[in-house]
Amino acid sequence: MSYTPHTQEDIKQMLQAIGVSNIEELFKDIPKGLRAKSFNLPHGKSEIEVTNHLKGLSEKNAANLISFVGAGFYDHFIPAALDAIVNRPEFYTAYTPYQPECSQGWLQSIYEYQTAICELTGLDVSNASLYDGGTAVYEAAMMAIRFTGRNKIIMDSGMSLIYRAMLYTYTSNLSVEFVEIPVVHGQSSREELFKHLDDKTAAVILQNPNFFGAVDDHSDVVERVHKYGALAISSVYPVSLGMLKSPGEMNFDIATGEGQSLGIPLSFGGPYLGFMAAKKELVRQMPGRIVGETVDSDGKRGFVLTLQTREQHIRREKATSNICSNEALCALRAVVFLSLLGRSGIKEMAERNYQKAEFAKEVLSKIKGVEVKRSSPTFNEFTVMLPRRADDVVYRMIDRGFACGFPLGRFYKGMDNYLLIAVTEKRTKEEICRLADSLEAVLCS
Amino acid sequence: MQLIFEKHKQGRRGFCFPGPDVPLAKPLAAKYCRSKDTHIASLSELDVVRHYTNLSRLNFSVDTNFYPLGSCTMKYNPKFTERIAAFEGFSNLHPLLPQLAGGGMLAQGSLEVLYETEKFLSEITGMSAFTMQPLAGAHGELTGVMLIAAYHKNNGSRRKYVIVPDSSHGTNPASAAIAGYQVIVIPTGKDGYMDLEQYKKHLNNDVAAVMLTCPDTLGIFNPHIKEIADMAHQVGALMYYDGANLNALLGKARPGDLGFDVVHINLHKTFGTPHGGGGPGAGPVGVSEALVDFLPIPRVVRRSDATYALEYHRHKSIGYIAPFYGNFGVILKAYAYMLCLGKDGLIEAAELAVLNANYCQVMLKDHYDLAFEKNCMHECVFSAARQAKNGVHAIDIAKYLIDKGYHPPTVYFPLIVKEALMIEPTETESKETIDAFIEVMIEIAGLAKDDPIRVKQAPLHMPIKRLDETKAAREPNLRWKP
Numbered sequence: 001m002s003y004t005p006h007t008q009e010d011i012k013q014m015l016q017a018i019g020v021s022n023i024e025e026l027f028k029d030i031p032k033g034l035r036a037k038s039f040n041l042p043h044g045k046s047e048i049e050v051t052n053h054l055k056g057l058s059e060k061n062a063a064n065l066i067s068f069v070g071a072g073f074y075d076h077f078i079p080a081a082l083d084a085i086v087n088r089p090e091f092y093t094a095y096t097p098y099q100p101e102c103s104q105g106w107l108q109s110i111y112e113y114q115t116a117i118c119e120l121t122g123l124d125v126s127n128a129s130l131y132d133g134g135t136a137v138y139e140a141a142m143m144a145i146r147f148t149g150r151n152k153i154i155m156d157s158g159m160s161l162i163y164r165a166m167l168y169t170y171t172s173n174l175s176v177e178f179v180e181i182p183v184v185h186g187q188s189s190r191e192e193l194f195k196h197l198d199d200k201t202a203a204v205i206l207q208n209p210n211f212f213g214a215v216d217d218h219s220d221v222v223e224r225v226h227k228y229g230a231l232a233i234s235s236v237y238p239v240s241l242g243m244l245k246s247p248g249e250m251n252f253d254i255a256t257g258e259g260q261s262l263g264i265p266l267s268f269g270g271p272y273l274g275f276m277a278a279k280k281e282l283v284r285q286m287p288g289r290i291v292g293e294t295v296d297s298d299g300k301r302g303f304v305l306t307l308q309t310r311e312q313h314i315r316r317e318k319a320t321s322n323i324c325s326n327e328a329l330c331a332l333r334a335v336v337f338l339s340l341l342g343r344s345g346i347k348e349m350a351e352r353n354y355q356k357a358e359f360a361k362e363v364l365s366k367i368k369g370v371e372v373k374r375s376s377p378t379f380n381e382f383t384v385m386l387p388r389r390a391d392d393v394v395y396r397m398i399d400r401g402f403a404c405g406f407p408l409g410r411f412y413k414g415m416d417n418y419l420l421i422a423v424t425e426k427r428t429k430e431e432i433c434r435l436a437d438s439l440e441a442v443l444c445s
Numbered sequence: 446m447q448l449i450f451e452k453h454k455q456g457r458r459g460f461c462f463p464g465p466d467v468p469l470a471k472p473l474a475a476k477y478c479r480s481k482d483t484h485i486a487s488l489s490e491l492d493v494v495r496h497y498t499n500l501s502r503l504n505f506s507v508d509t510n511f512y513p514l515g516s517c518t519m520k521y522n523p524k525f526t527e528r529i530a531a532f533e534g535f536s537n538l539h540p541l542l543p544q545l546a547g548g549g550m551l552a553q554g555s556l557e558v559l560y561e562t563e564k565f566l567s568e569i570t571g572m573s574a575f576t577m578q579p580l581a582g583a584h585g586e587l588t589g590v591m592l593i594a595a596y597h598k599n600n601g602s603r604r605k606y607v608i609v610p611d612s613s614h615g616t617n618p619a620s621a622a623i624a625g626y627q628v629i630v631i632p633t634g635k636d637g638y639m640d641l642e643q644y645k646k647h648l649n650n651d652v653a654a655v656m657l658t659c660p661d662t663l664g665i666f667n668p669h670i671k672e673i674a675d676m677a678h679q680v681g682a683l684m685y686y687d688g689a690n691l692n693a694l695l696g697k698a699r700p701g702d703l704g705f706d707v708v709h710i711n712l713h714k715t716f717g718t719p720h721g722g723g724g725p726g727a728g729p730v731g732v733s734e735a736l737v738d739f740l741p742i743p744r745v746v747r748r749s750d751a752t753y754a755l756e757y758h759r760h761k762s763i764g765y766i767a768p769f770y771g772n773f774g775v776i777l778k779a780y781a782y783m784l785c786l787g788k789d790g791l792i793e794a795a796e797l798a799v800l801n802a803n804y805c806q807v808m809l810k811d812h813y814d815l816a817f818e819k820n821c822m823h824e825c826v827f828s829a830a831r832q833a834k835n836g837v838h839a840i841d842i843a844k845y846l847i848d849k850g851y852h853p854p855t856v857y858f859p860l861i862v863k864e865a866l867m868i869e870p871t872e873t874e875s876k877e878t879i880d881a882f883i884e885v886m887i888e889i890a891g892l893a894k895d896d897p898i899r900v901k902q903a904p905l906h907m908p909i910k911r912l913d914e915t916k917a918a919r920e921p922n923l924r925w926k927p
């Protein structure tokens with residue numbers, strides 16, 4: 001199948017106009033010796049064949065397990081109205097709104113997205129999106145390094161291992177010093193953190209809730225961080241902000257996070273959404289596109305890409321970031337999702353997640369040998385200790401139709417018996433009870 | 446149009462949760478909880494749907510308008526790929542399932558897609574292996590430059606510089622700088638090619654890489670490309686290929702054969718996945734044999750029993766550059782596109798893209814100055830310098846085109862062309878569409894002589910007129926406030 005409209009007659013006329021006798025002549029600038037040595041690909045197939053083939057592959061995936069796996073990426077409900085909106089080709093087949101007069105729909109949507117992210121995080125300014133939660137943390141760290149002129153980053157090991165690993169990769173050729181603070185009783189250790197905090201510190205990065213699901217109030221840490229002239233960066237789970245104290249309320253300078261939970265399918269790891277919000281004095285250090293409000297020549301309100309002198313297409317090697325294409329369509333998903341839920345729906349969703357997780361804790365703690373970790377409060381995810389290796393238990397639970405959680409031993413030494421369990425609004429009481437029954441059966445066997 | 450926040454009405458709702466089915470737990474202590482509600486708007490489902498549907502209608506898009514935005518390859522995005530990406534077996538798959546014991550078996554379908562796409566791209570570009578992880582073109586560049594740094598480090602050499610031509614896209618120097626290199630910029634000669642004398646002068650064994658686009662951002666295939674690569678290799682530097690313009694070369698030439706060591710591809714350009722209003726895209730990176738060991742983890746491998754697995758233990762790898770395996774949903778659409786077009790369809794895409802661009806170039810070259818008198822590949826670059834003498838600048842031409850229902854070409858890029866107009870029609874546009882566009886372009890050239898004011902007033906038929914961008918930057922208003 002091909003999507004080209006040319007008839008033989010069209011081609012003939014166009015070649016004539018150009019003044020060549022065949023298409024091959026148009027490639028004459030490629031020297032003969034540089035022609036493709038091979039191009040060994042299968043012949044094209046029809047839409048029906050390709051669709052059937054990929055339908056078949058999709059069915060080889062176990063996407064229908066009842067999922068209690070989270071670890072930063074959550075199985076939340078996506079309303080049908082959201083898909084109907086983002087599937088409009090006027091949104092998804094457009095490109096970056098460089099020409100504002102024919103892109104007001106996109107520009108206003110991004111401005112609304114920026115507003116929604118500021119509201120959720122409690123901060124002043126947001127950009128138009130970054131690739132994912134990990135690159136967002138990295139960009140925030142680099143902002144802090146530029147802003148403070150320092151190069152030491154203190155990070156909480158309660159932040160996702162994946163994000164920490166990404167930070168190390170991105171900075172491996174730069175001179176950035178990292179200190180990782182251990183997690184004690186599920187929360188970042190103040191004592192360790194304050195020991196390392198000094199006037200060389202560019203930023204302290206904390207995650208809330210942390211990887212183990214623990215909720216914290218970081219206000220005290222942020223206050224100390226500011227005393228040393230460093231910036232405080234939060235990596236945060238946006239759904240939790242319907243309930244939890246926002247980064248702004250704790251006086252963080254920058255909030256970042258993975259926006260997948262805001263109406264974006266899990267889709268095996270992407271596309272996702274990196275969001276970033278900051279205090280307004282940091283706006284000129286921000287990476288990526290930003291939309292601003294202005295007026296047209298008649299004084300009518302309109303929106304444009306703005307503060308572009310930060311960006312690669314103007315500043316080139318001096319830009320704040322190299323990002324060009326971002327995750328606009330995922331940002332649109334986020335703002336539509338939040339708008340469908342509305343002010344009280346966002347609270348209600350957070351509430352549902354919290355309640356269901358608390359119920360799951362209750363039910364699971366009744367199983368012999370299962371210890372629910374309760375040293376810190378949690379939001380919708382929590383840690384349990386099992387009487388044996390968690391990865392083995394997870395494996396056995398698959399046969400019973402459950403992806404019952406994330407075995408922490410995969411990421412943390414010495415935690416082989418620990419399981420991280422996430423419970424979203426999608427899980428029913430009945431599923432939670434069946435999870436407990438199956439787990440009990442597996443542990444007894 | 447009103448903002449969604451201005452339509453808020455307390456008490457409305459656009460979504461309902463099922464009634465609570467678990468007993469009420471003790472609430473979280475107040476110190477952990479937010480003290481104030483957000484000002485997210487509360488609306489009915491219809492309010493939200495109508496708001497965003499009406500907003501969508503204010504956009505030009507490929508499905509509604511000709512969109513010859515140079516360098517961006519705004520080709521038609523086949524609809525069936527959207528349906529495939531929405532199959533629940535793909536869209537509901539948690540990326541950590543392979544991390545569960547035996548979990549690789551839970552994601553065999555998706556792993557096969559990744560593996561097969563990698564194989565296709567390797568053959569298309571003549572590279573040894575690909576990582577599908579980079580999340581956009583620029584992310585691919587950064588990954589590529591980090592791979593190059595790892596390669597040199599492994600050889601015990603610390604190099605300081607990355608060379609880019611002055612015609613390069615802004616992401617190239619930005620990516621090199623962010624990865625820790627200093628950037629050397631080589632000017633473009635009068636002949637439209639990178640100045641070889643200057644290039645030789647700056648090439649030495651402190652240069653880590655040379656980053657090029659091919660065909661370059663002027664739409665020209667540089668016949669000296671192999672020579673440039675050979676010279677780089679002689680001093681131990683690696684060649685980086687910015688694949689933004691790969692659409693011109695499908696089946697005709699391969700970066701691997703041209704001497705490139707690292708390649709990124711924009712799946713959202715060449716392989717027909719939608720641009721999503723600015724993203725998501727995907728920027729997979731291919732490498733020659735010498736760099737395979739440095740690719741990010743995990744790698745997708747095929748076992749002897751024809752099952753697929755993820756490999757994490759690769760001690761030379763640069764590590765994690767994405768949380769998982771890339772923008773899977775985008776990769777999947779590109780894979781479906783490649784299967785559908787196949788070998789002949791991909792070659793045809795390149796041929797007709799080049800035909801369409803050359804046709805535009807020929808039909809317009811009496812009316813606008815060509816940036817360089819050269820054959821073009823998949824895009825042609827004009828300068829509106831002639832029109833600018835009468836006060837009609839590239840931006841004015843763009844605005845007039847908008848009034849006529851055309852998305853403008855890329856303007857003011859590449860930076861080395863004064864008043865640049867970069868036109869990339871792509872292969873999916875018909876002669877009729879292109880003829881109609883050409884007619885308007887010729888009309889504008891005429892107006893620039895006879896009635897420049899008319900062009901400078903445009904657009905007159907859009908919901909808004911020209912916007913005050915200076916005000917937007919001077920008095921930033923970046924969010925609605927209650």
Ligand SMILES: Cc1ncc(COP(=O)(O)O)c(C=O)c1O
Binds near residue numbers: 711
């Ligand atoms: C020549 C060139 N290089 C690199 C890029 C960056 O690609 P992306 O936007 O996918 O990051 C672009 C995109 O516009 C481009 O045109």
